[in-house]
Amino acid sequence: MLDIDVVFDRLKEDYTRTLDETRETLKSLSVKPRLPPDSFFILRSGWAIENHISSLFRRVKKSMVILCYDPPGFLRKHYAAIKPLERKIDLYVVVRKKEDYVDIRLPIYEARGTVLDLLESSPMNESVIGLRKDVCTILVDGRDFLVIAAAGSGRHAVIGSDMPIIGYLQKTIVERLTRS
Known part of the structure; x- marks a missing residue:
């Protein structure tokens, strides 16, 4: 048997x-695996977005620009991960109104001129992907980017790597911030 x-x-x-x-x-x-230089992806799950944010915070080597489109919710949520970066890299947190962020101890820059125009325009086309509210854009080491937007009760993100335009954009924003 x-x-x-x-x-x-x-x-x-x-x-x-x-x-x-x-x-x-x-x-x-x-x-x-090698991604083509002009590749980007859309993340649709909260877990994938948070995982990618954590990955960016771990991988950053030189500099990070965080463009905040909304009130300080994103910065408060990720403060514990962002704060240690301040000692390791060049960190720029760009907001519309600095007074909305007085309780957040990070290098906060109030956007002016062209950078303010950038914050007041939507980085993602609402009519194409149906997103309603931009949350933030993160530019990392002049090569990686992440744009988060809200749609109803959910969030979506567009991510990309090895895109030369990101280096130019990040450098230009930093130059404009430090000039004023």
Whole structure:
């Protein structure tokens, strides 16, 4: 008579061994995916957006510009992750009205001129993707970006990497902020 426990234990061992072998084979390949330079993606889940924000905060090496379109909700929510960056990188938090952010101890810059125009215009076209309220834009090391917008009770984000225009935009914003 066939012992079901023995059969299942054997299947489990075989399955685990096969998974371990597959993992080791995949590790040995060490293939790093390359995204084309003009790639971008839309994130639609809250978990994916928060995960990408955390990833940007961990990866930043030199500089970060955070453009805040809404009241300080985003900065309050992520303050514990942003505050330590202030000592490690050049950090610029750009807002419409500095007085709305007096309780947030970060390098806050009030937008003026062209930078204010940028904050007052929508980075994502509402008619195309149906988003209603911009939350923030994050530019990282002149190469990565994340734009978050709200739609009803949900949020969406557009992300991209290795885009030369981001470097130009980030540098221009910083120059305009530090000039005034």
